[in-house]
Amino acid sequence: MASHKLKADSVDPWWVRWLLIGATVGFMVFLLVLPLGVIFWEAIRKGWGVYVIALTDRSARNAIMLSLIAAGISVPLNFLFGLAAAWATTKYSFPGKSLLISMIDLPFAISPIIAGLMYVLVFGLQGWLGATLASWGIQVIFAVPGVVLATIFVTFPFVARELIPLMQEQGSEEEWAAISLGASGWQTFLKVTLPNIKWAILYGVLLCNARAMGEFGAVSVVSSNIRGRTNTIPLQIDALYNDYKTAAAFALASILATLGVITLIAKTLLEQKLEQQNVQEEST
Numbered sequence: 001m002a003s004h005k006l007k008a009d010s011v012d013p014w015w016v017r018w019l020l021i022g023a024t025v026g027f028m029v030f031l032l033v034l035p036l037g038v039i040f041w042e043a044i045r046k047g048w049g050v051y052v053i054a055l056t057d058r059s060a061r062n063a064i065m066l067s068l069i070a071a072g073i074s075v076p077l078n079f080l081f082g083l084a085a086a087w088a089t090t091k092y093s094f095p096g097k098s099l100l101i102s103m104i105d106l107p108f109a110i111s112p113i114i115a116g117l118m119y120v121l122v123f124g125l126q127g128w129l130g131a132t133l134a135s136w137g138i139q140v141i142f143a144v145p146g147v148v149l150a151t152i153f154v155t156f157p158f159v160a161r162e163l164i165p166l167m168q169e170q171g172s173e174e175e176w177a178a179i180s181l182g183a184s185g186w187q188t189f190l191k192v193t194l195p196n197i198k199w200a201i202l203y204g205v206l207l208c209n210a211r212a213m214g215e216f217g218a219v220s221v222v223s224s225n226i227r228g229r230t231n232t233i234p235l236q237i238d239a240l241y242n243d244y245k246t247a248a249a250f251a252l253a254s255i256l257a258t259l260g261v262i263t264l265i266a267k268t269l270l271e272q273k274l275e276q277q278n279v280q281e282e283s284t
Helices: 002-009 014-044 048-056 058-091 097-104 112-123 130-135 144-155 157-170 173-180 185-214 217-223 233-242 246-283
Strands: none
Touching (some): 014 246, 048 058, 058 144, 058 185, 112 130, 112 144, 157 185, 185 233
């Protein structure tokens, strides 16, 4: 009873609660919801015909395709890297383990512009490997490979960062129990490890895909903004807006805005799944 009374006495006055709630909601509406609504309104303000034409324009189609290619390559690779990194850092002990975990966070600490410049210095014609690659007929910078590499770099922590804390908390007892009962390594992974981390994997992949589709800074450095060739959706939006083609720019922006809304909904659902999984693990 004393604990309940203490909790009740610690509750803020009603006007404080409503003031904080109102300020939070107003802040979110003014800075997030309203701009998002403006994007959709401006995209269709001149009619659906203009909207469809803007999305079916050749440069727009190439930008959409390149974004899908970059995400389609970077997301599976980062899934494999994240799973391997999480497994290595949570199941094994080896020299440099702490350094490896810290290095995974490197893209979070470095500006995307700096990341793009790093690739230019390595793979550009005046870079360390650029001339050699050019002699073999391989162009990385100002071409699709550079866009893909930059996208991989800025997105590779997401899956690993979702899996590592979860797998550290879960430990290895269940895997050892399965192996002691005669299960192979592959069977242990499929039957024991994967079911315990599947929601975290989906959560990391979701965030990775959203960042891959929306990345601007690193890609802008390595792509040179060549329309129809190296422009992704964000770069094409910037180019159209600078050319005062606002209807086309907002039409493409609506694609990323829709992806953001879908990501937010899926993120909320996956967070609920992760919370349910944590509750079930604590209860057992």
